[in-house]
Amino acid sequence: MPALNLYHLAFPHGLHIGHGGVESIEETLNHIPSDTLFAALLDTWIHFGKQAEQILPSPDAPLFRVTSAFPFAGKVRFYPKPVDLRALFSEEALKSEGAGKRMKKIRWISEGLLEKAAGGESLDAYLFPEDEDEEPQGGVALQGGAFWLLEEEIARLPKTMQAERGKRFAMRRKKVAEAQTAPRVTVDRISSASNLFQSERVTFSEDCGLWFGAMGQTESLPEILAALGDSGIGGERTAGYGAFKITAMEKKEFAAPKTRAYLLSRYHPAANEIDLLKNEESAYRLESISGWLRTPQNAAAQRRKSVWMVVEGSLIGGVPQGDAAEVSPDYENEAEKFPHKVYRPGFAVAFEWKSRKA
Numbered sequence: 203m204p205a206l207n208l209y210h211l212a213f214p215h216g217l218h219i220g221h222g223g224v225e226s227i228e229e230t231l232n233h234i235p236s237d238t239l240f241a242a243l244l245d246t247w248i249h250f251g252k253q254a255e256q257i258l259p260s261p262d263a264p265l266f267r268v269t270s271a272f273p274f275a276g277k278v279r280f281y282p283k284p285v286d287l288r289a290l291f292s293e294e295a296l297k298s299e300g301a302g303k304r305m306k307k308i309r310w311i312s313e314g315l316l317e318k319a320a321g322g323e324s325l326d327a328y329l330f331p332e333d334e335d336e337e338p339q340g341g342v343a344l345q346g347g348a349f350w351l352l353e354e355e356i357a358r359l360p361k362t363m364q365a366e367r368g369k370r371f372a373m374r375r376k377k378v379a380e381a382q383t384a385p386r387v388t389v390d391r392i393s394s395a396s397n398l399f400q401s402e403r404v405t406f407s408e409d410c411g412l413w414f415g416a417m418g419q420t421e422s423l424p425e426i427l428a429a430l431g432d433s434g435i436g437g438e439r440t441a442g443y444g445a446f447k448i449t450a451m452e453k454k455e456f457a458a459p460k461t462r463a464y465l466l467s468r469y470h471p472a473a474n475e476i477d478l479l480k481n482e483e484s485a486y487r488l489e490s491i492s493g494w495l496r497t498p499q500n501a502a503a504q505r506r507k508s509v510w511m512v513v514e515g516s517l518i519g520g521v522p523q524g525d526a527a528e529v530s531p532d533y534e535n536e537a538e539k540f541p542h543k544v545y546r547p548g549f550a551v552a553f554e555w556k557s558r559k560a
Contacts, residue, residue, distance in 0.1 A: 204458050204553075206415035209427060210274055210450040213411055215442040216382070216403035217435075220493070232379045232404045234271035234412060234435065236467035237491065237511070240547040243268070243423070245496065246430045258545070261526040262472060266418030267549045269466035270514050273310060273406075274413045275344070275378045277358040278351055280310035282515035284464065286485035289517060289555065290319050295326040304332055307347030314352040315341070320457075320464060322556040328352060334374055337367075343374045360409035378410050403443050411449065415466065417551060424448070456553035459521050463552035469512040470548020472525040479512075481519025483557060486512045495531075495544050504531045509546050522550035 219231040219238060244257050257265045273280045287296060287305055295301055311319075319325055328341030330350065343350055344363065356364055356373075363376045383402045406412075416423055427448055434444030462483045468491070471478060478484060492508035506529040512518070526545035 204417055205453050205455050206269070206417050206551075207420050207423070208279075208413055208415050208450075208452050208454055209423075209448055210413045211271065211411050211427075211431070211446040212449045213406055213444070213446045215445055216405040217412075217446075218403045218437040218443045219435075220437055230381060230402045230404050230436075232381065233273065234414070235491075236268050236270040236414075236514070236549075236551070237547045239271055239414060239435070240264075240268050240549070242430055242435045243426050246426050246433070247422070250426075250429070258526065258547075261528070261545060262523070264418065264526075264547065264549055266416050266420050266423070267467070267551050269415040269551045270468065271412040271414040272514075273349070273378050273410065275349070275363060275407070275410045276360040278355050279313045279413050280349055280351075280378075281313065281316045281466070282513075283308050283311055284319070284485075284515050284517060284555075285487045285513070286517055289485070290325045291329075292324045292326050295324070295329070300332045301329065304329060304347060307343075308350050309348045310350070312349075312351035312355055314355050315350060320553070320555045330374070331371075335371055337371050342370050345377045345379075346374060349378055360407065362408060377407055379404050379406050403438065411446070415454070415551065424451070459518075459552050459554045461519070462555045462557055463518045463520065463522050463550070464555040465512065465514050465516045465518060465522070465550060465552045467514060467524075467551040468548055469516070469518070469522055469524045469550045469552075470509065470527045470546065471512070472523060475520075475522060475524070478518050478520040478522055483519030484517060486516035486518065489513050491546060495529075497542070497544075506531065506544055506546065509548075511546075511548050517555055518550075518552065522552055524548045524550040 219234055244254060247257055248254055272282065284290060315325055315328060330338045330341050330343040330347065341350060341352055342356065363373060365373050381402055381404050431446045431448065436444040479486065488510050490508050491511050493506055495504060495506050509527045509529055526547045528543055529546045530544040
């Protein structure tokens, strides 16, 4: 079984990860995609005076791999809902009246629920009730149904989120993370004219934040994370967004994928892995990823090429590995060409998901 080193991160001033790429100010994600996280770690490593090739010697052989950073509340870690609901529920539950609305609300499922589903168990009995004033049995919801966990995991939540039996229906109003919009202003350097705009950040409740896992040669990660936490990750760092502290570190073993893999990271299939997406066991969603690049060399920031990637929570028939896709800017003028190659990391981190037969 592969072991993941897990890191819990607290963001006291909030976080901004552009929903439409890092240059997007108006909207933010409430998690950090693995390619963004890997790039930030690599950038910090370079600022130590190290060479990028030490972490990424080739596009298909990184020194370590990282998952995306997902929410946690207290000691309960959450994972992205699988893109195929048949991996969680029976056909009967999927067709039942009213259940669809609840299933649609779910975005994150707890580690306890995930392990049951990955082992082939149906989660029908743990779905929280449709009526928000009805006491849940088996499973409870937070934040209007966006976060779903087992009743037995309630004791691991922050004290402010816990509720005794008979009052657990009220937990649905408790929030793990919340997006907030703040007015910002820029001043033109020449005319001194002001320009008002809106910036969104996600803030976390007490004892909540994001966690991620890493595998491979991770000995240098704590040092890199300490420096990255001081400088911050994501956008609007001059406003204090993105700064974090490591609040916990531990190891967890997962079953290595053999026949079907549940992705904990964004994934860019290597050329010899395209057939994995055609496998009947695969159920995935693609997303076009773009954005701007930054380089330590004397070159202006430029837009990277966009690339299609498989999102977290997808199920892949087989054993995905992934690679780093080259996204270097492409210009006809030789003088404008970028001084080095630019990559978007799409290395898979996944564990085995048993197919549940009807």
